[in-house]
Structures are given as structure tokens and as C-alpha cells.
Amino acid sequence: MNSPEISPSPGQDAKPNASYIVTQLPTDQELVLKVIPMPADCNANGDIFGGWVMAQVDLAGSVLPARAVRGRFATVAVNQFVFKQPVKVGDLLSFFSKVTRIGHTSMTVRVEVYAERIRTSSEGFLKVTEASLTYVAIDEFGKPRPIQKLEHKS
Numbered sequence: 276m277n278s279p280e281i282s283p284s285p286g287q288d289a290k291p292n293a294s295y296i297v298t299q300l301p302t303d304q305e306l307v308l309k310v311i312p313m314p315a316d317c318n319a320n321g322d323i324f325g326g327w328v329m330a331q332v333d334l335a336g337s338v339l340p341a342r343a344v345r346g347r348f349a350t351v352a353v354n355q356f357v358f359k360q361p362v363k364v365g366d367l368l369s370f371f372s373k374v375t376r377i378g379h380t381s382m383t384v385r386v387e388v389y390a391e392r393i394r395t396s397s398e399g400f401l402k403v404t405e406a407s408l409t410y411v412a413i414d415e416f417g418k419p420r421p422i423q424k425l426e427h428k429s
């Protein structure tokens with residue numbers, strides 16, 4: 276596999292680690308968000324700010340819980356968050372999610388983020404981030420409430 280060509284930028288990195296490049300997006304997870312980061316989302320190095328990525332992952336991670344919980348809910352924990360590769364301005368980001376646990380009032384999802392360097396390369400998808408987050412169904416007083424498991428669709 277040829278290495279993708281990434282144009283120089285203030286945050287120029289070595290070539291992406293080949294082990295993070297895949298030719299196909301996941302088929303066993305649901306596509307929950309697609310977005311292209313803008314220059315305003317950059318850090319001082321010229322790469323995309325990690326906090327921006329975290330916010331998108333929280334939004335993406337909330338999609339499957341929103342469908343299952345059918346009401347108010349809140350993020351209670353980010354159990355794991357790994358930035359595997361930098362995200363660049365203009366990357367086409369695809370967020371995939373899967374429910375990994377449904378508890379009494381909470382559910383945990385895995386989120387994987389893949390980047391297509393559409394401005395500089397036509398090759399493959401680069402896994403840039405993976406995370407695990409837990410959301411809790413809450414009532415009108417902000418207290419945990421049971422999740423109706425039978426209504427869940429993944």
C-alpha cells in the first residue's frame with residue numbers, strides 16, 4: 276500500500292502509521308455523524324484541537340442512546356478516549372458507534388472516528404480517534420431513571 280501524501284502544514288507530521296489506514300469503513304457499527312473540521316477548530320500547531328474532536332465524539336456518541344432512551348439523558352463518563360492520529364482541516368470525518376452495554380439507567384457506547392484526507396489523498400480511511408462513553412437516562416429532576424431495554428435498537 277502506498278503511503279498517503281499529506282501536504283505540509285504548520286503541524287506537519289510524519290506519514291500516518293500504516294496500521295491505522297483501512298480501505299473500508301466499519302460495517303458492524305452505525306454511521307452517526309459526518310463532519311469536516313474548519314480552520315477555526317485548529318490548535319496552535321495547525322492541527323484540529325482535541326477538545327473540538329471530543330465535543331463531536333460526545334455528540335456522535337449520544338445518537339444511539341437518544342434513540343434507546345427516548346427522553347432526557349446526560350453524559351456521565353468518558354471511560355476511554357484515544358487520539359490515534361491528528362485530524363487536519365478539511366478531513367472528511369466519519370463517526371461510527373455501537374452500543375457495548377445497557378445497564379439499569381445507563382448505557383455505554385463505543386465511538387470510532389475515521390478521516391478521509393480528501394484534500395490531499397485519495398487513499399483509504401485513517402482511524403484517528405476511538406472512545407467509550409456512558410450516558411444516563413434522567414427524569415425531569417435530573418435523577419437517573421430506568422431504560423426500557425426492549426425499545427433499544429442498535
Ligand SMILES: CC(C)(COP(=O)(O)OP(=O)(O)OC[C@H]1O[C@@H](n2cnc3c(N)ncnc32)[C@H](O)[C@@H]1OP(=O)(O)O)[C@@H](O)C(=O)NCCC(=O)NCCS
Nearest residue numbers: 349350351352377378379380381382409411413417418419
Ligand atoms: C448523570 C447523573 C444524574 C447520575 O447521577 P448519580 O447519582 O451518579 O447516579 P447513580 O450513581 O445512581 O448512577 C447512575 C448510572 O450511571 C452509572 N455511572 C455513574 N457514574 C459512572 C461513571 N463514573 N462511569 C460509568 N458509569 C457511571 C452507574 O453505574 C449507573 O448505571 P446503571 O443504573 O446502568 O447501573 C449525575 O451524575 C449528573 O447529573 N451528572 C452530570 C451530567 C452532566 O451534566 N453531563 C454533561 C457534562 S457537561
